Structures are given as structure tokens and as C-alpha cells.
Amino acid sequence: MSRIGIHSFVWSASSAQGDLERTLANTKEAGFDLIEFSYLDPANFDIxxxxxxxxxxxxxxAISIGLPADGDISSPDKTIAARGVEILNDTISLTRDLGGQKVAGILSTGHGLQTEAPTRDQWNRSAGTLAKVAGTAKTAGVTLNLEIVNRFESNLLNTAAQGLAFIEDTGSDNIFLHLDTFHMNIEEADVGLAIRHAAKKIGYVHIGESHRGFLGTGNIDFAAIFDALTAVGYSDDLSFESFSSEIVDENLSKKTAIWRNLWTDNMELxxxxxxxxxxxxxxARRKAELVASSHRP
Known part of the structure; x- marks a missing residue:
């Protein structure tokens, strides 16, 4: 049965010990099974x-990150790529030490709008590097889950099919897809079909609305998404992700263009x-059961 999680930025963007503990308390009070942290600074709290x-x-x-421009593992600059590997390895260690098993997010390249088309060399550098990092992660009991994001946040992996091809090129059995309904709604021809096509490699899912606010108040067909996840037997983690200008994180808010205040009461959300x-x-489960049942007279 899937664990239902929530992104920590619904509660706070702080890494201070007291704020993190309040985030955990709020997560439990709201009925979630999992907390997803982003951009934690271990210098600010007791691991x-x-x-x-x-x-x-x-x-x-779980922990999700987006590699910075000066830590882009697809870069031809060896210093920049090495910085990216260091960030990934540190994130793997922190995830393990907190008791988690998943590192997710934009791990294949730097997070942010690119002004050049990706190259095959860029793809190969990223795949080769991630294959090595995935070995480190496996030793730590952690999987890498590549977030497939829209064209305005990465130039390398924008569809689930691209992600599958990328994973195949890494040759690793410890790299999976991190699918996000907000991004899929922009890039996929059909979100349900994309989920079905990627079924065997989905390791993590973000549930987010088209405007990143209250679920069901945008234009995403969540019934089709839940149907597809049920049809492929997905039973791993799903986390709710929502952003508002109510809570600002320097690393994420500008890159994801969070300009509007879509909510103020985060507990209600x-x-x-x-x-x-x-x-x-x-x-979705009940529909699947009805479809499969045969009521003979």
C-alpha cells in the first residue's frame, strides 16, 4: 500500500532544528505517512x-534536490561535474542517516531554464556519472529517482520516455523515475499512457495541481492518473507538492516561478x-475491481 507524503515546503523552508521538528509534528497531525525534505543544511540541525x-x-x-548550475553533472567542466557528485553523495548520506531510502529530484543536470538544446555528449556525461553515483547509493540502501520536469526547468529529461531511455543508458538497476503530475501535465501527450508505459521504472511520484495549489482546483485529470497508477500496480510512495509565495525558499521559489499566493492556511491545504x-x-481501486468482476447470474 502506498505511503502518502508531503513536501516540507508546505510547512516551512527552514533547516533550523525547531522548524524541522514543527514540520514533522504538522506532517503527523495532518495524517501523512512520509515527509519529503529539500535542501536541508545539516549544519543547522542535529541529524x-x-x-x-x-x-x-x-x-x-525522502530527500529531493535540484542540482545547481555550479553542480551540473552533465557539464564538460570537470570541476562543476565533481561538485555535482559531491552534492549527490552528501544527499545520499543524509538520506541514509535520517532513515530514508529515496533521493529524488532533478539529479541529471542543473535545475533551471536552459537556453541551448541538450547534446548527446551532455546526455552521456550525465548518464555515466549517475551510474557511478547509483552504485554509491545502492551501498547506502538508497535509490536515485530522476524527476522528469518541464522544459523550463531542464533541457535534458522532459518526458517519462526520455527518462526510460536515460536509465537504460546508465546500465544501472538502482535508478528509477520520479514522476510529477504538474510537469507531466505540461509535457506528456497523455499522462495516463505515460504512466502505463513507464510502469516498471517508477520509483516516486509527486502529486501536484496545474497551478500548484489545492488539488482538484486546477485542470489536471487526477482520476485518470490514479486509475493509471492503480492499473500498473504502483504501491510505492506518493507525495503532495504545493508551493505558494506564502513560503519562500531561495533555491526553489525563483527557479519554479512561485509568484502567486495560492494559499495561506497550510494545515487546511x-x-x-x-x-x-x-x-x-x-x-481507482474500486473502479478496477468493478471492471474486473464478473457477475454471472
Whole structure:
């Protein structure tokens, strides 16, 4: 059965110990099973203490990042690529030390708008480097999950099919897809079909609305998405992701163009999302059962 998680930036963008502990408490209070942290700075908190608090609350944990321009592993500049490997290895270690098993996000290239088309050399450099990092991750008991994002946030992997081809070129069995409904809604010809096509390699899923606010108030066909996830037997982690100018993170807000204040009451937003996802998954399961049942007279 899938664990339903929430991105920490619904609660706070701070890495201070007290703020992280409040984030965990809010996550538990809102009924989630997992917390996804981004851009944590270990210098600001006690790793062991946070890991114990996560375990005490019986929460799962994942970490997502987007590589910076000066840490782009697809870069021909060896210093920049080496910085990216260092960031990935540090993130793997932190995930392990907090009790998590998944590193997700934009791991294949720098996060942000690019003004040049990707090259085959760029693709090959990234795939070759990630294959080595995936070996390190496997030793740590952690998987790498490549977020497939829209064209305005990366020039390398914009569709699930591209992600599958990329994973094949790495030759690794420890790299999976991190699919995100917000990005898929922009880039995929059909989100449900893309999920079905990528079924065997999906390791993590973000559930987010077209405007990144309350689920069900945008134009994404979530019924089709939950149907597809149910049809392929996906039972791994799904996390709710939503952003508002109410909470600003320097690393993410500008890159993802979070200009609008789509919500102010984050607990109301979170509780709604938890219900929405749970009901969506249950409804999809019940539909599948009806379709498969044969009521002979």
C-alpha cells in the first residue's frame, strides 16, 4: 500500500532544528505517512536527533534536490561535474542517516531554464556519472529517482520516455523515475499512457495541481492518473507538492516561478490533499475491481 507524503515546503523552508521538528509534528497531525525534505543544511540541525524524531513519529522520509548550475553533472567542466557528485553523495548520506531510502529530484543536470538544446555528449556525461553515483547509493540502501520536469526547468529529461531511455543508458538497476503530475501535465501527450508505459521504472511520484495549489482546483485529470497508477500496480510512495509565495525558499521559489499566493492556511491545504489522494486511490481501486468482476447470474 502506498505511503502518502508531503513536501516540507508546505510547512516551512527552514533547516533550523525547531522548524524541522514543527514540520514533522504538522506532517503527523495532518495524517501523512512520509515527509519529503529539500535542501536541508545539516549544519543547522542535529541529524541523529532529527532521525530519532522521525522514527518516534513513525514517519518515512525522502530527500529531493535540484542540482545547481555550479553542480551540473552533465557539464564538460570537470570541476562543476565533481561538485555535482559531491552534492549527490552528501544527499545520499543524509538520506541514509535520517532513515530514508529515496533521493529524488532533478539529479541529471542543473535545475533551471536552459537556453541551448541538450547534446548527446551532455546526455552521456550525465548518464555515466549517475551510474557511478547509483552504485554509491545502492551501498547506502538508497535509490536515485530522476524527476522528469518541464522544459523550463531542464533541457535534458522532459518526458517519462526520455527518462526510460536515460536509465537504460546508465546500465544501472538502482535508478528509477520520479514522476510529477504538474510537469507531466505540461509535457506528456497523455499522462495516463505515460504512466502505463513507464510502469516498471517508477520509483516516486509527486502529486501536484496545474497551478500548484489545492488539488482538484486546477485542470489536471487526477482520476485518470490514479486509475493509471492503480492499473500498473504502483504501491510505492506518493507525495503532495504545493508551493505558494506564502513560503519562500531561495533555491526553489525563483527557479519554479512561485509568484502567486495560492494559499495561506497550510494545515487546511495539507488535510485537503491527504483526503483527496486517499479518496482518489480508493476510488481507482474500486473502479478496477468493478471492471474486473464478473457477475454471472
Amino acid at each position: 541523529g536527533g532529527l532521525a530519532k524524531r522521525i522514527a518516534d513519529l513513525d514517519l518515512g522520509v 495539507a488535510r485537503h490533499a491527504r483526503r483527496f489522494i486517499a479518496i482518489g486511490l480508493e476510488t
